[in-house]
Amino acid sequence: MQVKGLVGDIKGVIFDLDGLLVNSEKLYWQANIQAAQEAKLDIPEDSYLKLTGATAKDMQNFYHKYFASEIERDAFIKRTDDLVWQWTDEGKLKLQKGVQEALDEFKSRDLHLAIASSNYKRVIEHAITKTGIKSYFDFYLSYDDVEKFELAPKPAGDIYKLAAKELKLNKQELIIFEDSSTGIAASKDAGIQGIMIPDLKSPSLKDKKNASLICTSFLDFLEKIA
DSSP, X not given: OOBTTSOSOOOEEEEOOBTTTBTHHHHHHHHHHHHHHHTTOOOOGGGGGGGTTOOHHHHHHHHHHHOSSHHHHHHHHHHHXXXXXXXXXXXXXXXXXXXXXXXXXXXXXXXXXXXXXXXXXXXHXXXXXXXXXXXXXXEEEOHHHHHHTTOOOTTSSHHHHHXXXXXXXXXXXXXXXXXXXXXXXXXXXHTOEEEXXXXXXXXXXXXXXXXXXXXXXXXXHHTTXX
């Protein structure tokens, strides 16, 4: 597959999940707000935007600032996760704009597709099963794999390097889709062309430097296929 603005003949595609394939970042944001209100925590609603694509250090700084104890923090995280799981079962988890069309187009071109997400395996499986896209992917990597293989988490490119190895394709034959600054920095670190499709945050100047291409949606990307 040839794409305007990218180099090479693309034979494989690696995707992030949250905020990229599905609208889960918005659901997590809503769940964060509800969980905090239920626990009577005084956290400004816009604070959760900082968790979008956050690094492990960013997450720790957030928890240190707003939670008095690990017990309080863990209860908040569990309630947030439980709400998103419930809403997924209720059908509130949706594919992002153009995702279905892109997956169909990529499969019609016999491209190899994989997911490399910072979320946990059970959450990934739940999301792609409920949205009906599980069969499109050769495999998916998760935070479970980061722990299992002792990989550095995003923004390091380790999980993408592992995905490239599993796909048995050269880096020049791959592209990565990401929605966050942390993710697009990981694609840069992995040495694989990264396409950013922003979700909750607009691209920063650093994002524009790190990304090989920035698109408004998957439909925008499809128009660039030569």
